[in-house]
Amino acid sequence: MLSTVELKEQVQAIGADLVGVAGVDSPLLQEHGEQPEKLLPRAKSLISIGVALNREAVCSGNLMLNRYDTMCVYERINHVCLETIRLLGKEGAKAVSVPPYLPVDMGSEWKGMKGEINHKTVAAIASLGGIGLNRLLVTSEYGPFVRLGTILTDASLSADQPLDENPCDECQACKDACPAEAIQEDGTLEYRACASYMMPSGLPGVITATRKLIGADEKAVKSIVYSPDFWDMWQAATSGLFYSCSECMASCPVGSD
Ligand code: B12
Known part of the structure; x- marks a missing residue:
């Protein structure tokens, strides 16, 4: 099996800008109600993936540029997740990826307001950034200008630790x-x-x-x-x-x- 460092290097080479790992046994996951084992029995690790948005497009005030950039970034996340699952499969590990946004459960309780896994929560535990006042994952490198994905795997990877300091200073x-x-x-x-x-x-x-x-x-x-x-x-x-x-x-x- 690849080491965690080697795996992260390969996932970045595929196209991720940020990669971190959380363990299923993280008390923070349970505290925030995440249940990865329901999606992949015997899951041991969650790989958090961040792909940066183009700040110029998001801040352009032009909805078409902004939406198109987001579409491209989601395409890249889908690609990174698919290729990472294949990579893990070659190493004998099982893995599934959680949709970056859609499909989302439209059922009774949450009516589309909750994902199968909360990518921000996983990313915060996997050291990618902190939860900002804007309720988004705020990273040191890209601020909140990053879209997220999560892969669950039964591979035992060494987990990262949440950041000591939140990059969001609540400037309002x-x-x-x-x-x-x-x-x-x-x-x-x-x-x-x-x-x-x-x-x-x-x-x-x-x-x-x-x-x-x-x-x-x-x-x-x-x-x-x-x-x-x-x-x-x-x-x-x-x-x-x-x-x-x-x-x-x-x-x-x-x-x-
Ligand atoms: C449903 C949803 C929405 C809903 C609800 C928003 C929300 N806050 O969850 C609506 C439609 C309103 C929405 C809006 C937006 N969304 Co949205 N959305 C989602 C979706 C599909 C599910 C989120 C979810 O499960 N929420 C459930 C609620 C309970 O969680 P929560 O509000 O985040 O609160 C939890 C955490 O913050 C956590 N928490 C709080 N503090 C801390 C601290 C630590 C240390 C830890 C570990 C956890 C933690 O505890 C809370 C309770 O569990 C995700 C994709 C996904 N599967 O994660 C995208 C997602 C959250 N959206 C995203 C984005 C970008 C947006 C928008 C900017 C829209 C846009 N133009 O793109 C706005 C921003 C709204 C905002 N300021 O939050 C991105 C966020 C990227 C990032 N950098 O954080 C995501 C992750 C999509 C993606 N793949 O990148 N969204």
Whole structure:
């Protein structure tokens, strides 16, 4: 079996910008309700992967550049995860990767607001960064401008330790910048306020448009289905990317120098 150092080097060579390892026995995982063994029985390690976003694209104020950059980064995460699983397989280890964002369980309790594994929690335990006031993983290298993936494996890898110091110094820039006023003083996030503002072309938008269409007359139907909002919903559904806001990320000064 490859050593943990060799594995990390190879995962970086495949395309990850940041790689860390958490052990399934980490008390922090249990404390935050993560149950990797439900996804891979006999899982021993979680490999956290970070791929950097292009800060210029995210901060450009141009939604198309921002969304396209995110699409490319997710493609890279998918590639890194798939290749890492193959690499582990060649070494005789079993592994699965957790979707970076979709599909997500749309069921009863959380209604799409919780992943099979919380990538931020795993990344914080695996030393990639700290959880910021913006509720995102904030890294020293890239600030929050990083998307995450997680691979579970039954390989025994040596675990990293969480950072001693959180790169987020709670400067409040994200809280002040959030147009939905979703970031609270105590560091909690009003999920629904964020989601409704951030995803007008995602499910919240689809639900609103559907409700308006029910019982609408011909003129109203036309004004809805020929509106730019409706067409952006089509674009989001076909491209798979529906985010319309990244202010909590764009406003963060960490990692900008
Ligand atoms: C559901 C979801 C959302 C929901 C809910 C947001 C949320 N805070 O979870 C909505 C739709 C609102 C949303 C919005 C956004 N999202 Co989102 N989302 C997810 C998803 C699919 C699941 C997250 C989840 O399970 N949340 C459950 C709740 C309970 O967890 P939580 O709020 O994070 O709180 C836990 C941790 O913070 C932890 N914790 C707190 N402090 C500490 C300290 C330590 C040391 C540890 C170990 C843990 C810990 O404890 C809390 C309770 O368990 C993940 C992908 C994934 N599978 O992880 C992406 C993900 C979190 N989203 C991401 C992004 C980028 C965004 C947006 C910026 C949208 C955009 N433009 O891209 C906004 C940012 C909103 C914000 N400021 O948080 C990235 C975050 C990358 C990063 N650098 O952190 C992720 C990881 C996707 C990815 N693959 O990169 N998202």
